[in-house]
Amino acid sequence: MQKIALLALLITLLGSIDLLFLLILPINIIKITANSQINSLEINQKIMIEGKVSYQKTSSSTSIIIINNFTMKVPNSLVTYSLMDRTVQIYGIVNGYYNNKTIKITKIETK
Amino acid sequence: MILEIILALAIGIACGTFTGLMPGIHINLIAAFLLSSLGYFSSIPLISLAIFIVAMSITHVFIDFIPSIYLGAPDDENFLSILPGHKMLKQGKAHEAFVFTLYGGLTAIPIILIFTPVFIWFLPGLFAIIKSIMPFLLIFISLYLILREENTLNAVIVFFLAGFLGYLTFNLPIKQPLMPLLSGLFGLSSLFISLKQKPKINKQKIISLKEIKLPKKDLIKSTLSAAISSPLCSFLPGIGSGHAAVLASEISNKNENKNPKSFLFMLGIINTVVMSLSFVTAYAIQKTRTGSAVAVRTLLKQISFNNLLIILAVIIVACIAAFFLGIYLSKLTSRFINKINYTYLTIIIITIILMFNMVFSNFFGFIVLLIASCLGLFTILSNSRRINMMGSLILPSIAYYLLN
Numbered sequence: 001m002q003k004i005a006l007l008a009l010l011i012t013l014l015g016s017i018d019l020l021f022l023l024i025l026p027i028n029i030i031k032i033t034a035n036s037q038i039n040s041l042e043i044n045q046k047i048m049i050e051g052k053v054s055y056q057k058t059s060s061s062t063s064i065i066i067i068n069n070f071t072m073k074v075p076n077s078l079v080t081y082s083l084m085d086r087t088v089q090i091y092g093i094v095n096g097y098y099n100n101k102t103i104k105i106t107k108i109e110t111k
Numbered sequence: 112m113i114l115e116i117i118l119a120l121a122i123g124i125a126c127g128t129f130t131g132l133m134p135g136i137h138i139n140l141i142a143a144f145l146l147s148s149l150g151y152f153s154s155i156p157l158i159s160l161a162i163f164i165v166a167m168s169i170t171h172v173f174i175d176f177i178p179s180i181y182l183g184a185p186d187d188e189n190f191l192s193i194l195p196g197h198k199m200l201k202q203g204k205a206h207e208a209f210v211f212t213l214y215g216g217l218t219a220i221p222i223i224l225i226f227t228p229v230f231i232w233f234l235p236g237l238f239a240i241i242k243s244i245m246p247f248l249l250i251f252i253s254l255y256l257i258l259r260e261e262n263t264l265n266a267v268i269v270f271f272l273a274g275f276l277g278y279l280t281f282n283l284p285i286k287q288p289l290m291p292l293l294s295g296l297f298g299l300s301s302l303f304i305s306l307k308q309k310p311k312i313n314k315q316k317i318i319s320l321k322e323i324k325l326p327k328k329d330l331i332k333s334t335l336s337a338a339i340s341s342p343l344c345s346f347l348p349g350i351g352s353g354h355a356a357v358l359a360s361e362i363s364n365k366n367e368n369k370n371p372k373s374f375l376f377m378l379g380i381i382n383t384v385v386m387s388l389s390f391v392t393a394y395a396i397q398k399t400r401t402g403s404a405v406a407v408r409t410l411l412k413q414i415s416f417n418n419l420l421i422i423l424a425v426i427i428v429a430c431i432a433a434f435f436l437g438i439y440l441s442k443l444t445s446r447f448i449n450k451i452n453y454t455y456l457t458i459i460i461i462t463i464i465l466m467f468n469m470v471f472s473n474f475f476g477f478i479v480l481l482i483a484s485c486l487g488l489f490t491i492l493s494n495s496r497r498i499n500m501m502g503s504l505i506l507p508s509i510a511y512y513l514l515n
Binding site for chain 1: 276282475481482485
């Protein structure tokens with residue numbers, strides 16, 4: 001029994017370290033629903049987005065965020081990535097580009 | 112409208128019976144499914160859907176003692192019932208053990224009715240004070256639980272590993288994160304152990320309700336301790352039935368080893384009170400502490416006083432219905448349990464849990480399930496209390512309050 005307990009502990013430790021690596025890896029996909037929508041984004045707006053979100057840290061300075069097939073290039077300094085409450089928060093968009101699709105946003109708070 | 116309400120109540124009780132009987136199928140799963148497919152139910156009044164959720168949740172907390180006692184397959188709310196339940200199962204008294212939890216569930220009704228106005232009047236003020244000290248209160252509760260263990264080192268390891276795993280689970284893109292986490296920590300691990308031990312189930316005795324009773328002194332002491340502990344644990348994040356049970360057994364000095372019958376009775380009260388008061392908490396302070404309360408609040412947006420009255424009525428009806436349903440199902444299980452091959456049954460349940468996790472969660476969720484099962488195994492084999500695994504919910508809550 002002692003050996004099995006130690007083995008279980010070892011697997012838990014190694015598995016948790018694996019999950020930690022998965023957490024700090026650049027790509028995360030969250031699926032959540034949307035309630036309301038706006039058509040444009042403004043600087044200095046804190047945006048809490050709900051939708052199918054894909055987040056990719058491309059370099060130390062930029063990230064690409066894809067929300068419901070809608071792509072944005074965002075400086076890392078503007079992105080707060082909080083998965084605790086399942087949200088991506090962006091403080092304004094600089095050099096952002098997006099296609100014609102409507103971005104669905106549930107809550108906007110001025111910074 | 113009345114017909115819709117009755118129908119919602121009946122379907123809720125039926126679904127609660129199903130989720131209660133199936134280990135690894137949590138009410139949160141059904142609630143999440145309902146919320147994600149609300150479009151299909153647009154013609155149904157939202158209050159009827161809320162009634163469905165409440166009736167399902169209450170029935171679930173009554174019925175889910177059946178897999179816990181008869182199969183040793185608990186969920187996060189009733190894992191403490193395994194030891195006393197299993198002890199009585201070996202003596203052929205599983206039906207009696209289950210009936211004590213049902214008695215507890217019924218005894219919860221007056222406690223809920225007494226604490227509802229107390230919560231409505233005093234909780235907003237009390238919570239405003241507690242909120243500022245919430246992380247420290249949670250740290251204090253965690254330290255208390257760890258330090259009362261015989262082997263503190265093991266308790267610390269389990270608590271922090273569970274907390275770390277919980278934090279990772281909530282921060283990774285996992286569908287239905289609670290499902291793999293809790294079914295691994297509390298469900299699969301115990302099933303693996305019972306698979307290894309291969310217990311032989313004796314013929315179960317079915318005795319009449321008249322013969323199943325607690326001594327008056329035990330009844331009063333257990334009721335009072337549960338009435339003190341469960342409301343306290345109904346509005347704090349990460350703190351739930353398990354903690355209320357530990358607190359109640361400290362107050363009454365009746366633990367699962369000393370007096371399993373009183374302990375099971377106490378668990379029955381606590382689970383029903385904690386679940387029911389979570390709806391009252393959602394009304395009083397707009398905070399949700401159970402998945403069901405989240406679902407009800409999401410459906411109704413703002414729970415009005417009239418809504419609360421309907422919810423209370425549904426709780427009472429569901430308690431009574433679940434009591435009689437529980438007796439019938441327990442008698443049925445008692446008759447057939449010793450004819451079933453326990454090893455095969457355990458393997459089937461493990462397969463069901465794995466399948467549900469694969470279908471309703473995702474790849475990351477499956478990894479969490481495996482790691483959580485290993486941690487659960489370590490906890491059981493190192494004789495640490497399973498309550499320490501609630502660190503998986505408490506530590507992320509502490510981190511949330513400290514970091515925000």
